[in-house]
Amino acid sequence: MEQRAASESEFVDVADRRMVARAHERFAADRRKAARGGFRGAGGALPNLVVIGGLKCGTTSMHHYLNLHPEVVMSRPKELNFFVEELNWGLGTDWYRCHFDASAPVRGETSPHYTNRPFFEGVAERMAATLPDDAKLVYMVRHPIDRLLSHYLHNVNGGYEDRPLEEAVADERSAYVQRGRYAYQLEPYLEAFDRDRILIVGREELAREREATMRKVFDFVGVDTTFSSEHFQREWETGSGKQSGGFRLMDRAVRLPGLRALDRNFDRLPERLRWLVEKVVHDPDKGEAPKPELPPDLRERLAAAFRPDVERLERIAGRSFGWDL
Numbered sequence: 447m448e449q450r451a452a453s454e455s456e457f458v459d460v461a462d463r464r465m466v467a468r469a470h471e472r473f474a475a476d477r478r479k480a481a482r483g484g485f486r487g488a489g490g491a492l493p494n495l496v497v498i499g500g501l502k503c504g505t506t507s508m509h510h511y512l513n514l515h516p517e518v519v520m521s522r523p524k525e526l527n528f529f530v531e532e533l534n535w536g537l538g539t540d541w542y543r544c545h546f547d548a549s550a551p552v553r554g555e556t557s558p559h560y561t562n563r564p565f566f567e568g569v570a571e572r573m574a575a576t577l578p579d580d581a582k583l584v585y586m587v588r589h590p591i592d593r594l595l596s597h598y599l600h601n602v603n604g605g606y607e608d609r610p611l612e613e614a615v616a617d618e619r620s621a622y623v624q625r626g627r628y629a630y631q632l633e634p635y636l637e638a639f640d641r642d643r644i645l646i647v648g649r650e651e652l653a654r655e656r657e658a659t660m661r662k663v664f665d666f667v668g669v670d671t672t673f674s675s676e677h678f679q680r681e682w683e684t685g686s687g688k689q690s691g692g693f694r695l696m697d698r699a700v701r702l703p704g705l706r707a708l709d710r711n712f713d714r715l716p717e718r719l720r721w722l723v724e725k726v727v728h729d730p731d732k733g734e735a736p737k738p739e740l741p742p743d744l745r746e747r748l749a750a751a752f753r754p755d756v757e758r759l760e761r762i763a764g765r766s767f768g769w770d771l
Contacts, residue, residue: 461614462565462621464606469527469559473534480537488544493521494581495554495667496573498635499561501625502596503586504649507681509556511660514677517669519550525557529572533559539576552667561585561631563624570634581643582667583635587759588649589769590626590752591745595737597622611738618751629758636762646763653681 479485495518497505506524513520527533528542546553560569573581588596594615601607607614615622625631628646635644645666652659656678664671740748749771760766 457617457619459565459619459621461601461607461609462562465601465604466532466559466565468604468606469525470533472523473527473537476534476537476541480541485538485541485544488540489548490543490546491548491553492539492543492577492581493546493553493555494578495552495584496560496577496581497554497556497584497586499558499585499625500587500593500628500631501558501562502593502600503558503588504652505556505558505586508584508586508647508652508663509554510680511656511675511678512552512554512663512667514675515552515664515669515673517550518552518554518667519547521545521553521555524555525559526555527557527559528555529557529569529576530559530562530566531568531572532566535572542576552669554667561625561628562621563631563634565621565624567634570638573635574638583639583644584647584663584666585628585632585635585644586647586649586652587628587767589767589771590628590756591740591748591771592737593626594622594748595740597625599737612741612744615740615748616744623748623751626752627755629755629762632759632762641762646759648767650767 476485495512497508497512499505509520509524512518522545526542526545528535528537534541545555559566560573587593595611598607598611598614601614614620617623632644632646645663647659647663657674660674660678661671664673753771756767756769756771
């Protein structure tokens with residue numbers, strides 16, 4: 447499988463476009479308010495921590511674990527997508543600042559669309575030009591084929607994807623493949639930020655060694671590393687509930703005009719209430735949803751496409767992630 451990144455003029459990923467359109471819809475009310483000058487002088491502060499992805503690599507859990515720390519305040523909603531020109535860059539820095547508590551030592555947000563090349567370019571450059579000089583970035587990664595399959599299920603269950611698995615993931619220009627090329631996604635950040643300001647975290651190590659991994663993350667962002675919480679046992683958006691008809695019905699319902707505010711404001715609910723909703727929607731106690739099987743020849747083609755990138759990522763990280771490709 448040839449390693450190349452095509453421009454959007456050469457290739458359109460329909461499922462990714464649909465998912466991005468959903469992200470765009472969530473902030474329609476904020477665009478109307480911004481057009482009236484509603485965010486000028488709104489206060490707040492720029493963040494000094496951004497979780498830049500990757501999609502389906504445990505970013506939701508990381509966002510919640512970070513937010514448990516008394517020295518860390520993560521944004522509500524979680525995915526602000528500010529540095530993506532096609533999404534919320536036009537809302538302006540006043541809008542962005544108002545999502546962060548200026549009194550918090552560490553203020554952060556999490557937006558997996560920040561690592562969606564080649565569909566979104568210039569994100570790292572905008573971030574470096576806007577954030578404080580001491581801002582830190584966390585990039586979460588995962589076995590690239592496991593991530594691809596989880597991404598496909600996410601799109602199917604969200605109504606973004608209607609193609610069979612083999613057809614959807616066969617073209618390496620798709621977001622299914624490109625988002626799993628982690629070294630490629632990191633390239634602009636390595637050019638725009640000093641290497642010591644970027645921490646790479648494996649989803650597998652977060653699942654396997656939760657306390658130790660969070661201590662490493664807390665040390666990286668400069669807060670008390672001895673902090674722990676019983677809520678570290680919670681895993682967000684990992685259960686099998688997304689495959690249920692009930693989830694699909696609810697996911698479509700919140701896109702209706704009268705219910706969009708509920709969708710937009712879910713992350714603003716108190717942690718305890720959000721977890722109750724999480725248990726109903728995703729049913730994390732049942733464990734992760736089973737992944738579909740790739741035909742052996744397609745799996746090998748995908749593995750061959752990912753191997754050089756994984757090798758580069760491991761050189762960047764200075765360690766092996768133990769992925770069998």
